[in-house]
Amino acid sequence: xxxxxxxxxxxxxxxxxxxxxxxxxxxxxxxxxxxxxxxxxxxxxxxxxxxxxxxxxxxxxxxxxxxxxxxxxxxxxxxxxxxxxxxxxxxxxxxxxxxxxxxxxxxxxxxxxxxxxxxxxxxxxxxxxxxxxxxxxxxxxxxxxxxxxxxxxxxxxxxxxxxxxxxxxxxxxxxxxxxxxxxxxxxxxxxxxxxxxxxxxxxxxxxxxxxxxxxxxxxxxxxxxxxxxxxxxxxxxxxxxxxxxxxxxxxxxxxxxxxxxxxxxxxxxxxxxxxxxxxxxxxxxxxxxxxxxxxxxxxxxxxxxxxxxxxxxxxxxxxxxxxxxxxxxxxxxxxxxxxxxxxxxxxxxxxxxxxxxxxxxxxxxxxxxxxxxxxxxxxxxxxxxxxxxxxxxxxxxxxx
Numbered sequence: 001x002x003x004x005x006x007x008x009x010x011x012x013x014x015x016x017x018x019x020x021x022x023x024x025x026x027x028x029x030x031x032x033x034x035x036x037x038x039x040x041x042x043x044x045x046x047x048x049x050x051x052x053x054x055x056x057x058x059x060x061x062x063x064x065x066x067x068x069x070x071x072x073x074x075x076x077x078x079x080x081x082x083x084x085x086x087x088x089x090x091x092x093x094x095x096x097x098x099x100x101x102x103x104x105x106x107x108x109x110x111x112x113x114x115x116x117x118x119x120x121x122x123x124x125x126x127x128x129x130x131x132x133x134x135x136x137x138x139x140x141x142x143x144x145x146x147x148x149x150x151x152x153x154x155x156x157x158x159x160x161x162x163x164x165x166x167x168x169x170x171x172x173x174x175x176x177x178x179x180x181x182x183x184x185x186x187x188x189x190x191x192x193x194x195x196x197x198x199x200x201x202x203x204x205x206x207x208x209x210x211x212x213x214x215x216x217x218x219x220x221x222x223x224x225x226x227x228x229x230x231x232x233x234x235x236x237x238x239x240x241x242x243x244x245x246x247x248x249x250x251x252x253x254x255x256x257x258x259x260x261x262x263x264x265x266x267x268x269x270x271x272x273x274x275x276x277x278x279x280x281x282x283x284x285x286x287x288x289x290x291x292x293x294x295x296x297x298x299x300x301x302x303x304x305x306x307x308x309x310x311x312x313x314x315x316x317x318x319x320x321x322x323x324x325x326x327x328x329x330x331x332x333x334x335x336x337x338x339x340x341x342x343x344x345x346x347x348x349x350x351x352x353x354x355x356x357x358x359x360x361x362x363x364x365x366x367x368x369x370x371x372x373x374x375x376x377x378x379x380x381x382x383x384x385x386x387x388x389x390x391x392x393x394x395x396x397x398x399x400x
Contacts, residue, residue, distance in 0.1 A: 004063055006077065014056060015056035015060075026053055028134055028148060031142060032134070040101070046090055047098060048089075050086045051084060083150045083151065084153065085150060090157055093205075095154050102130055102154075108130055110130070110131040111131075112130075113128055129151065129152070129154075132149070132150050156197050158193045162193050222357075254273055258270045258277075268301075274293050277290045278290055288315075291313040292314045292323060295310030311324050314327075321351070322349075329358070332344060341361075342362065360389075367398065375395065376399040
């Protein structure tokens with residue numbers, strides 16, 4: 001363990017002592033960074049890992065401050081941030097995930113949430129700090145002391161940006177009454193960064209919730225399709241396709257409420273919520289999205305005429321919307337008009353030749369009408385995109 005005896009040695013002696021160990025410390029941090037990066041990756045945590053050995057100049061300046069403020073007097077100072085690792089994650093929720101892994105996989109000597117003591121009117125440096133003992137395998141591999149201390153700091157991107165600014169403009173500067181206006185401006189900036197962190201996390205949580213609700217709704221719709229048209233296949237797990245762009249604020253919250261009602265089986269409430277959006281929006285891209293969702297709810301209730309009108313309204317609002325044409329084809333196939341169904345599926349594939357759903361629906365339609373050669377061609381197109389598509393493999397075998 002690196003320690004400095006008081007009174008402080010001359011700067012040159014400290015620099016020389018640190019230099020003899022710098023290569024060893026650098027090797028320890030490189031191995032630790034690999035260990036932490038692998039840990040983050042294995043748990044699907046988005047984070048970047050940086051590290052540094054403190055410079056002799058920064059260390060000596062800190063030791064001077066510590067020596068002047070040591071009370072009661074002590075014989076030695078142990079710098080705990082000599083070896084530093086910083087883990088930066090995009091969102092606030094990532095901090096908790098990283099914290100769980102550090103707690104579980106390393107020997108923690110100390111844990112401190114910087115900024116927790118700030119009042120609700122105060123804004124300042126925020127970060128989660130750990131002091132850990134270097135793991136035995138790494139200390140042995142690098143020839144380091146077994147009780148080597150490593151500081152780990154965990155922050156969001158915005159917390160990290162503030163920390164860099166604060167370090168230069170506040171921490172390293174001399175206090176002066178003339179600095180007060182500057183400090184107030186910096187506090188205002190930090191307050192905005194804190195708010196931005198919270199808003200980013202709220203947006204992220206909303207997007208994840210919306211994605212999950214869309215996924216559930218999509219699976220339920222295709223289960224209904226397979227049950228309605230007496231397909232020879234069991235309901236399948238559908239391929240996830242890119243979702244529509246994020247909606248404006250009023251519409252996105254209403255859409256999420258509608259999807260939740262839709263997924264719990266309250267289709268009439270879902271239709272009511274979708275209708276509220278349509279009554280308050282005029283933008284074509286919004287109208288197309290919501291008409292699709294309302295049409296799916298009508299379809300689930302066997303209201304095929306209403307579903308058809310919604311899907312038709314979706315493609316009128318957005319003629320490039322391949323899903324609208326796909327769902328029009330599904331309705332026509334369900335009510336027993338295969339020729340019109342095929343026309344709509346062709347239009348869907350003109351807009352997205354790689355739509356697995358449209359290719360699969362056309363393949364099943366061609367199979368049902370006895371066009372086995374074209375059915376097999378569609379199946380091969382699906383398998384060229386997804387070689388593990390089980391329903392395409394089954395249908396291709398049936399075409400032989």
